[in-house]
Amino acid sequence: xxxxxxxxxxxxxxxxxxxxxxxxxxxxxxxxxxxxxxxxxxxxxxxxxxxxxxxxxxxxxxxxxxxxxxxxxxxxxxxxxxxxxxxxxxx
Numbered sequence: 001x002x003x004x005x006x007x008x009x010x011x012x013x014x015x016x017x018x019x020x021x022x023x024x025x026x027x028x029x030x031x032x033x034x035x036x037x038x039x040x041x042x043x044x045x046x047x048x049x050x051x052x053x054x055x056x057x058x059x060x061x062x063x064x065x066x067x068x069x070x071x072x073x074x075x076x077x078x079x080x081x082x083x084x085x086x087x088x089x090x091x
Contacts, residue, residue, distance in 0.1 A: 002066040003036040003043065010058040017053040018061070021046065029080065 005022055009015035009032075022028070025046045026036035038046060043063070050061055066074075 001037070001039065001043075002068070002071050003038060004062075004064040004066060005034040005036055006062040006064070007032050007054075008060045009054060011055070014054055014059060018050060018059075021049045021053055024049075 003026075005026070007015075007018060009018055019028075022034040022036070025038055025042065026034045029035045036043075036046070047063070054061055
C-alpha cells in the first residue's frame with residue numbers, strides 16, 4: 001500500500017532522526033512530506049521507529065493511506081514531480 005507521511009517536528013534533532021527513518025521507507029516529495037510504499041509489516045516497523053523518534057507532546061506525524069486508484073490520479077505542479085517508487089527499499 002502507498003502512504004503519505006507528513007510531519008511537524010518541533011526539535012531539529014528529532015526532525016532529522018525522523019527524516020532518516022522515513023528515507024529508509026520511501027522518498028521525500030516535499031520538505032515535510034514523504035511518499036512511502038509499504039505493506040503492513042514494514043509499516044509497523046516504521047511506526048515503531050518513528051514513535052521512538054518523536055515527542056508525543058510536541059510533535060505530530062500523519063500517515064495517510066493512498067489506494068492505487070488514487071495514486072494514479074495524483075497531480076503535481078511547479079518544481080515538483082509525482083514520485084516513482086522503486087521495486088524495493090533496503091532497510
